[in-house]
Amino acid sequence: MILDGKAPTGPIEKSWDKHRFDMKLVNPANKRKFKILMVGTGLAGGAGAASLGELGYNVEAFCYQDSARRAHSIAAQGGINAAKNYPNDGDSIYRLFYDTIKGGDFRAREADVWRLAQVSNNIIDQCVAQGVPFARDYAGYLDNRSFGGAQVSRTFYARGQTGQQLLLGAYSALSRQVKAGTVKLHPRTEMVDLVVVDGVARGITVRNLITGKLESHWGDAVVLATGGYVNVFYLSTNAMGCSVTAAWKAAKKGAYFANPCYTQIHPTCIPQHGDKQSKLTLMSESLRNDGRCWVPKKKEDCDKAPGDIPEEDRDYYLERKYPSFGNLAPRDIASRAAKEQCDDERGVGPGKRGVYLDYQTAIDRVGESTIAERYGNLFEMYEKITDENAYQRPMRIYPAPHYSMGGLWVDYNCMSNVPGLFVLGEANFSVHGANRLGASALMQGLADGYFVIPYTIANYLAGITPGTIKEDHPAFKESVDQVEEDINKLLNINGKKTVSELHRELGKVMWEDAGMARSDASLKNALQRIPEIRDEFWNNVNVTGEAGEINQQLENAGRLADFLEFAEVFAKDALHREESCGGHFRTEHQTDDGEAMRDDENFAYVGAWEFKGVDKEPELHKEPLKFENVKLAVRSYK
Amino acid sequence: MHLTTSTVGRKVLMAVTGLLLVGFIIVHLLGNLSIFAGTEAINIYAEKLHSLGPVVWIFRAVMLALFAVHITFGIQLSMENSTASPEAYAIKKRQITTFSAESMIYTGVILLVFVVYHLLHFTMHVVHTDATDAINTLVNGRPDVYSMVKLSFEKAFVSLVYIAAMFALFFHLGHGLSSFVQTLGFNNGPSQSKVIAVGKLVAVVFLIGYAMIPFVFLVGIK
Amino acid sequence: MNLTLHVWRQKGPQDKGKLETYQVKGVSEDQSFLEMLDDLNEDLIKGGKDPVAFDHDCREGICGMCSQVINGKAHGGQERTTVCQLHMRSFNDGDEIFIEPWRARAFPIQKDLIVDRNALEVVMQSGGYTSCHTGGVADGNAILIPKPDADYAMDAAECIGCGACVASCPNSSAMLYTSAKVAQLAVLPQGKGEAKARVKNMTEAMLDEGFGNCTNHYECQEACPKGINVKFIAKLNREYMKSMV
Missing domain, CATH: 1.10.1060.10 (Alpha-helical ferredoxin)
Structure with missing residues (x-):
């Protein structure tokens, strides 16, 4: 089936404005009759719930953490982009739009990206009004820095904690609405099923993580803002609780999953230290503004102390390969380059999966105190984890799974193919194409939450009658029964392996066979291994405890069960996409010097998968991508 | 009234009444120290005070009010605070707080008991009458306060009680003095450690100043 | 390193809790404190016992989820460090470690180390x-x-x-x-x-x-x-x- 993204036609500069006018509105007096369920309270969900509540809708928001403020958006460090052009260095909405399309390796929908660039400016204003303490200069003006390979300074930041401050801004707006009674919060509550009646999303089934009780909630619209799925790799920079569960439950009820193979492997993470590690820690990409990446030229130097390796024996591989962007090359490119060096057996540190990020040149140039001022908190964090002082010896870094560009398929209105089901932020696939640029995830989350969903949801709600189906509809009971059955099944396997052992096994397969570089053979191997692990999970997992209590093993088991189904679709998507683009690198499709080779003729489309059941082939639906404003070109950072 | 019900309001009341009480003990200490200026000085000072008539009573009324406020809210806040933290840790390590800070309510109660005792002793002359009878003797036409003090403090028990009470005062002020600075909002971060140090120093001054009097009589230096 | 842990175990909000003693062996100094607890839990599960419930999420010191009093100090007492950022190199072989939940009337205990x-x-x-x-x-x-x-x-x-x-x-x-x-x-x-x-x-x-x-x-x-x-x-x-x- 050919999918229609319903993007507005006509000049792109007017597309969002025109669309806003064309959309239907909901009468203010009627708004409170519509109940909207918001799942997830990060940047997209928190901002969305607050904005919808303020508009007068009856909003209920759900999160698995004990507070809406703890969503993983909080961990974003670097910054948020906006086309304000405050530094007068040539930025514009058009340039931000262009950079994002190009950075995404031409695999995003143009109109969505334009809208993102357009509302980016409103986001900054909104956050400032909320009291977000962005960095300022002495006169009091907002400060900008360049970030993640952009050639203009368009990134706004709040020390190394921009995500935290933006999320706390959204959280404060949400708290205000909770106080006003327009939003009801359900913390420590996990969505475990989507309720669909006659093809329309009508509500959700949730598990109260404190009491273990399954609850039904009806809604005139269900909005998922449930983040990404890179914990499918087990080790990632995501929080331990991040999962594909909400999105996958929707996929099992008919929502298409788009481009699951587009995952971002972030270049500047702290290397893995041992097999007991539970997660990887990211350090802001801003570190590459002043740090230089290198590995020894000779294999035999790898065990030497970095200081003992003379300058001429160091390979500053990013500067060598990409003279114009150098150490600021985009994430996918920098990550792959690091992997190449380590595959060439020139990696450093324990396990030889690491490269140096060296500050010596910068320290010599601007002094240690300036470096400390810029990155002090990151150096401190690095020392806490590795017990090494990065002022004295270069940091060791290695790429780690960080972000998922893929997600549930949505049209221009952020609505999935299931009417009434909307998807925001990282959970949808829309704007980042095959690779996300630095400082644009925060932008997307807040754009969707503050400035997109409040308009587009009205267009849907205006066409339906509120409250026609409530919890007494048999579909809700069916859903609860199904979930209960699954939970009982999990609790009664009483096998030998723990949930985390099996998750590690899955992660290892995904990382090795479907990670930074994928081949036909590796993906086929993954497609063989994943069902095996899944079978073992359902026959040999040991989930302790009971259903009716706090049971973290049960929570993890449920999430892993979904990853085990999702991983297969992920690998199938990667296998079918016979090209390299952005975060998806197929070793068969590269240029002679190892750069990604896109195939625009055959793959300039969104691949949206319809799940048909475990052990059944998912069906691929395509949404062709048209590029009318940005010319398709080879993405070069040389 | 927010002042008497809110957490900050009551804290401010504690600080302000505490500060005024400190004002009182400064004056009291200065008066007391006249004992070192010869036998006449303190007698002159005492006579002067008594000649003020109604002013003394107004002063006493104000003092009583200050005490009442300070004590009432001190007890009330302490009770609330212990309700707020009902269950103790199996192991709890104090990181920066001091014995002074943790014992405020206890040193406060000790001081209350002491003040009552002190009033019964030197103001109302109901206890230790053998010593306080000296006040009925006139020296140069004035009541002999000096002898009353001397005879009292030559009793080891009395001196030791007074000195012990002054240690309670020391601990109370050790936290109280810097605390009122914080409570009234004068802390910009870097100033905090200095304020705490000065607070402790002043508490030491009070300890030495007050405890010296019974001490010198006890050991017979005077 | 090998450690002796005394962990607060409490089944539910209404139950009476107590400290239970566990031995953990072969802890690496590169592990984080929570990874050490993960190890303990893996052992408990394999021994057919209920693992220790504790709050954690981002494991990089920013979400604010982790909450344990370790040896009498909230977050273990290391300067500017959350429990999840605390590493085992701060401990020595043979150490006894007391792990308790936040205690306050306003934070009722839900289970083990988890509070509301x-x-x-x-x-x-x-x-x-x-x-x-x-x-x-x-x-x-x-x-x-x-x-x-x-x-x-x-x-x-x-x-x-x-x-x-x-x-x-x-x-x-x-x-x-x-x-x-x-x-x-x-x-x-x-x-x-x-x-x-x-x-x-x-x-x-x-x-x-x-x-x-x-x-x-x-x-x-x-x-x-x-x-x-x-x-x-x-x-x-x-x-x-x-x-x-």
């Missing part, structure tokens, strides 16, 4: 925001905020809402948490309009939720994994007094 911190939410909902509407706000540069003020606000805004201040306070007061938000918004022009109502409502909510009063012990500042300074409490006090006049 909803009281902190209520405090925030009572006024920890500026009442701006989505859309219809001024340009970000229309309000000038000199760097020192922006920095001051940022220092306060670093709070991660973990509750270590409450857990370490002898009075179980949430004053540092409350003051961080009050001070952040009081120094910014955007927050000044509602400053009076905010400080009144938030401190009132704090007391209503069962937290104690601040008596200037400053334990909170020592325990705070983000180094929030008690000068913000002084600022709150000033703001409160301003609100009374």
Whole structure:
């Protein structure tokens, strides 16, 4: 089936404005009759719930953490982009739009990206009004820095904690609405099923993580803002609780999953230290503004102390390969380059999966105190984890799974193919194409939450009658029964392996066979291994405890069960996409010097998968991508 | 009234009444120290005070009010605070707080008991009458306060009680003095450690100043 | 290294808890404290026992989920460090480690080391925001905020809402948490309009939720994994007094 993204036609500069006018509105007096369920309270969900509540809708928001403020958006460090052009260095909405399309390796929908660039400016204003303490200069003006390979300074930041401050801004707006009674919060509550009646999303089934009780909630619209799925790799920079569960439950009820193979492997993470590690820690990409990446030229130097390796024996591989962007090359490119060096057996540190990020040149140039001022908190964090002082010896870094560009398929209105089901932020696939640029995830989350969903949801709600189906509809009971059955099944396997052992096994397969570089053979191997692990999970997992209590093993088991189904679709998507683009690198499709080779003729489309059941082939639906404003070109950072 | 019900309001009341009480003990200490200026000085000072008539009573009324406020809210806040933290840790390590800070309510109660005792002793002359009878003797036409003090403090028990009470005062002020600075909002971060140090120093001054009097009589230096 | 752990086990909110002793072996010094607990849990599961329930999420010191009192100190007592960032190299072979939940009337224990911190939410909902509407706000540069003020606000805004201040306070007061938000918004022009109502409502909510009063012990500042300074409490006090006049 050919999918229609319903993007507005006509000049792109007017597309969002025109669309806003064309959309239907909901009468203010009627708004409170519509109940909207918001799942997830990060940047997209928190901002969305607050904005919808303020508009007068009856909003209920759900999160698995004990507070809406703890969503993983909080961990974003670097910054948020906006086309304000405050530094007068040539930025514009058009340039931000262009950079994002190009950075995404031409695999995003143009109109969505334009809208993102357009509302980016409103986001900054909104956050400032909320009291977000962005960095300022002495006169009091907002400060900008360049970030993640952009050639203009368009990134706004709040020390190394921009995500935290933006999320706390959204959280404060949400708290205000909770106080006003327009939003009801359900913390420590996990969505475990989507309720669909006659093809329309009508509500959700949730598990109260404190009491273990399954609850039904009806809604005139269900909005998922449930983040990404890179914990499918087990080790990632995501929080331990991040999962594909909400999105996958929707996929099992008919929502298409788009481009699951587009995952971002972030270049500047702290290397893995041992097999007991539970997660990887990211350090802001801003570190590459002043740090230089290198590995020894000779294999035999790898065990030497970095200081003992003379300058001429160091390979500053990013500067060598990409003279114009150098150490600021985009994430996918920098990550792959690091992997190449380590595959060439020139990696450093324990396990030889690491490269140096060296500050010596910068320290010599601007002094240690300036470096400390810029990155002090990151150096401190690095020392806490590795017990090494990065002022004295270069940091060791290695790429780690960080972000998922893929997600549930949505049209221009952020609505999935299931009417009434909307998807925001990282959970949808829309704007980042095959690779996300630095400082644009925060932008997307807040754009969707503050400035997109409040308009587009009205267009849907205006066409339906509120409250026609409530919890007494048999579909809700069916859903609860199904979930209960699954939970009982999990609790009664009483096998030998723990949930985390099996998750590690899955992660290892995904990382090795479907990670930074994928081949036909590796993906086929993954497609063989994943069902095996899944079978073992359902026959040999040991989930302790009971259903009716706090049971973290049960929570993890449920999430892993979904990853085990999702991983297969992920690998199938990667296998079918016979090209390299952005975060998806197929070793068969590269240029002679190892750069990604896109195939625009055959793959300039969104691949949206319809799940048909475990052990059944998912069906691929395509949404062709048209590029009318940005010319398709080879993405070069040389 | 927010002042008497809110957490900050009551804290401010504690600080302000505490500060005024400190004002009182400064004056009291200065008066007391006249004992070192010869036998006449303190007698002159005492006579002067008594000649003020109604002013003394107004002063006493104000003092009583200050005490009442300070004590009432001190007890009330302490009770609330212990309700707020009902269950103790199996192991709890104090990181920066001091014995002074943790014992405020206890040193406060000790001081209350002491003040009552002190009033019964030197103001109302109901206890230790053998010593306080000296006040009925006139020296140069004035009541002999000096002898009353001397005879009292030559009793080891009395001196030791007074000195012990002054240690309670020391601990109370050790936290109280810097605390009122914080409570009234004068802390910009870097100033905090200095304020705490000065607070402790002043508490030491009070300890030495007050405890010296019974001490010198006890050991017979005077 | 091998360690002896004394962990607070409590089945549910109504149950009586107690410290249970466990041995963990072969702990690597590169492991984080929570990874050491993961190990313990794997052992417990394999031995057919109920694993220890504890809150954690981001494991990089920013979400504020982790919450344990280790050997009598909230978050283990290492400067500017959450439990998840605490590494086993801070411990020695043979150490005995006591692990307890946050204890305060306002934080009822749910299970083992997990407590209910909803009281902190209520405090925030009572006024920890500026009442701006989505859309219809001024340009970000229309309000000038000199760097020192922006920095001051940022220092306060670093709070991660973990509750270590409450857990370490002898009075179980949430004053540092409350003051961080009050001070952040009081120094910014955007927050000044509602400053009076905010400080009144938030401190009132704090007391209503069962937290104690601040008596200037400053334990909170020592325990705070983000180094929030008690000068913000002084600022709150000033703001409160301003609100009374």
